[in-house]
Amino acid sequence: MMNIPKDQIMDDTQWQALIREVADLFNNLTIMRGFQYYKQKRVISINFNDAQAITAEVQGSESYEVVLRMQDLSTSYCTCPVNSPCKHMAAILMSYAEQQGRPVPALVNAHASTALKQTSKPAGSTSARAYSFSDVTEQEEAVQDNISSDGPQYSTIKERATELAGMDIVEWHELFRATLKRLGTGTATTGYIQEAADELYAIKPKMSVAMDQLFELHVQLYLMRYCIPPARNSITHTPVYLSYPAQLAVDSLQKGIETLLLQSLDLSGLKGTAFEQVWARLEETSAYLRTEMLPETANMMFFSPVYSKLWLNWIVPWLQGKQAMLESELHLLNEAEAKIISPEGAAPGGEKNVRKGSLPLPLVLAQSWMYYHLEQDSSAWQKLVHGSSAYGIPPEHLLYFLHTLTDAAEWTRLSEWLVQLGPLLAGRRNAPLQDYMRLWDTAIQHVPDAEHRMWDTLVSMLPHSRPAYEDAMHSRGQWRRWIDFQLSTGTEPLEFRVAVLQPIEKDAPELLLPFYHQAVERYIAHKNRDGYKAAVKLLKRLSKIYKKMKREEPWEQFITALAVRNSRLRALQEELRKGKLIP
Template sequence: MQPNYAMDDAGWDKLISDVAHYFDDLTLKRGFQYYKQKRVQAFRMITQQRIMSLVEGREDYAVSVELDNLPESHCDCPVSGLCKHMAAVLMNYAELQGKPVHSIANAKALVHIPKIPSAPAQGVPGRRGEQLKKLEALIPEATVQQWREYMALLIEPLAHTVRNPQYADRALAAISGVRPKLSPAAAQLFKLHTHLCVLESLVKPGGQPLAANLSSLGYSVGYYTSIAISELQKHITDMMKKSLPLAESPEEWPRVYDTIAYLRGEMLTEARDRSRDQPYFSYCYTLLWTHWITPNLSGPELYAEELEHLRQAGSDLSTNASRHARLLAESRMYYYLQDDAAAMEQLHAAAERPGLHPEELISFLPPLAEARQWTRLTAWLAEIGPLLSSRLYNLQEYAGYWDEAVRHQPEAEPQMWDTLAGMLPLSREIYEEQLLTYGRWPEWMDMQLSAGRQPADFRVSDLQPVEKNAPELLLPFYHQAVERFVLDKNRHSYKAAVKLLKRLAKLYKKLKREARWEEFLEAFTDRHSRLRALQEELRKGKLIP
């Protein structure tokens, strides 16, 4: 495990200051999008001040970030100077350090955000104050709709302020300042609707969805609003992954039904573009069913009822976005009813529209793994794999579920290979990793040779499993690379060739083929006798006298 190299407060403050000084606002904005889309891969702390990573863009760019001297950072992309890939790596670093990501993303403006007055629940004069007092008294017995009316009044004074992380914090504080006496289940529902109310005010200020006006850069919401939404979604996710104790408070089911109806309506009407961001309310709808409703059900009736509600709601909506959201939700209900054929049919229909978010597909897998339904898990893995059409999505989680399925059901392994092979080239990275994990050395080496990969593309440790278990496979790999280096005809490539020849000598010795090695080396030296620089490097490497 690589060291964490924790940064102290003084170092963090300096980093924020340096980011604000050296990066421009647009670069930070684009870097935040890359960070949010999980394009930062292979993140490694080399030293306390140096980070190495790969960032997925039009190509995979190698990024080196110097925390104590940002101008000395480097990226393989065409941009000269500090770029969005470096910014994304810094935001990923902030997350791993447990620091607020928006402090990096919003570094240039963070200290200049104006203070927003909060809206106290008590002491508000006039008609609005009377409404607040009346509604506050009703909270313990109120419906979800009445809760939302009260919350809307509390955040009304913030309506004309900029939608940024500070706005979200003030809005949450304005509502959370009220602490009615509620059962644990009711308190969780109230807290959820507090966050949903603020989320709606971010996504639909004045009742108009921000996504209706896409910018030329392809962002569905503004930069600072996007930061606020991202943080709010994390709070909602953490909150909803804790169980809802409905068994202790069955009287809260009507509020649950109201919550389902609210999220269903928002999910079916929110915009769905081709960005990598999962639709906000669709995500909350999935969390509600997965973590709060399903664990509290003992029969299928509510799933069947929800199917009817979805069909009825869908008949009143005509946009493609709402149709695909409805199909996805219907698929989930069939899934809960264990009618997998119908669920998969609806899922395929929903996936016909490009841009279906990968998490909406992956979310079908965890409940099956937790329930140890290995046959169903295998079937869903095979069904979902071809639908994961985004090359930028990290498939490690998907591969992990295959490992779990095969470990408990070994006969599923051929289906795993067929599925992963059918997903190429998207699945190339995890396919290669699985080949190594399962000891399929010849297939792995065939892929490297056919792709024109070279030993220099790998760390020595990466090739150690092959060298240990099937060293003979490395012979053509190294021989091919040596010949390529010689064809470059320069001193640097000759040195690289000699280094590989030394590794070849060790392999031949390990395979007890020293005579074959001597024959090759003699023929190689004779064939390239006119290349004086190569001959010199061979002597320096003590390969020839």
């Protein structure tokens, strides 16, 4: 509690009040960003004054001054551009808590802990908490009517669960909700979700392997739905973000779903009614995921990846070339697009919900995947290009198409997709481009004739593809192409590490001559000491290259002429002598 005045040391009541106030004023995203600043030690100083206020300085993109009024945090302010409680304020509050000897995670999890207290009510009381396993829809009333509070409830559920294979997915989820009713309302945390999963697995009857796989998938989908709030606030229509504990729970569920969907759906030995039941549940699962993913926003896509992997790994492999189901699904997606572009019941002359050309990203990706599976690649590219021009598609979604083709060993098709998707990755950071180039390397190993298309694509992506383009030329020993590119862009030789230029000096030293000579002239033209030193550094390299090429006489002629031509530049003459380039 260093430097804290006695009248500003919090007791337990004040600490709990601060946690509640943080939950009221700061959204989860701001709290997490503030926590990052706190961990990065960006809070430079904290000072306390007699007016129950804290003044502090936080280093962000620039230095910001913050005043926190502890009597009423809502009247605090920061000099940053944000006109509401910001990450700088949150970071200072965490540093303040640390100085008070209070647990910083309590502030980080302010929303979760506050919600948990709000839901700790006597049994039978009504909770306003959005996350509840006990909310009952009209469709579920029939299930709930016959369920009492304890023993009879569970026995009824267990008996009904024996019919799961013949029940549709909606009924599965109704039964899940009934099963979890006795858990009541709880905070979406990893521990609570694990407890809920245990309850659901306990009612699973003996079924076929494929039905077991579908049951496990829906347990995790149901729990993930529980953790995720609506994509947008129903009143303000602003984006909604997950709390930190909920994000951890969702991350765990996503990993489980991904692992499950990487396994093949085991339909072996299923015939007749058993096979038809599994296939019906698959179709219902696709419909469920379609419904859940369409409202998702680009920054909160949870069900969309599951939808694409379900089709890729569980449905398409069993279609055996039959396209009717794919075409039917595409038709449903296109109908969804039509409703979004021209919503029924829109007031005449009123604004449409979504502008044409700005379709939801999950819908664009789903349509593209259907075209992919139908091998209508041109239509898939058109969708992706159109979607990218509207809002930019995150690179991981584009790269997933390419990795899928790689896994399928469709090399010619992969090279075509690399050409088409490359420009959509332009402007991305290095990691996606590095992955993209590794995929090109793999494609060229199997289709060598595709290499010229790689070069054309990289050139079309300039200047964004410059690092990848340079690395590709360098790794393939395309020295003339590499030098020509550097000369055309006016790059300085001294910008490169020696290790980059050494292979060229070894394999094709003559190509470096114009690169170095032009740079020497530019450095001298600066007419300052730093320029002269840089010129001499390059001249020494030139001297070694001429010597290696056994062209000492042209070198002597050049260096003599250079010294004579610039004889009035005394500083240059001094640097040339220091470098032992002239007597």
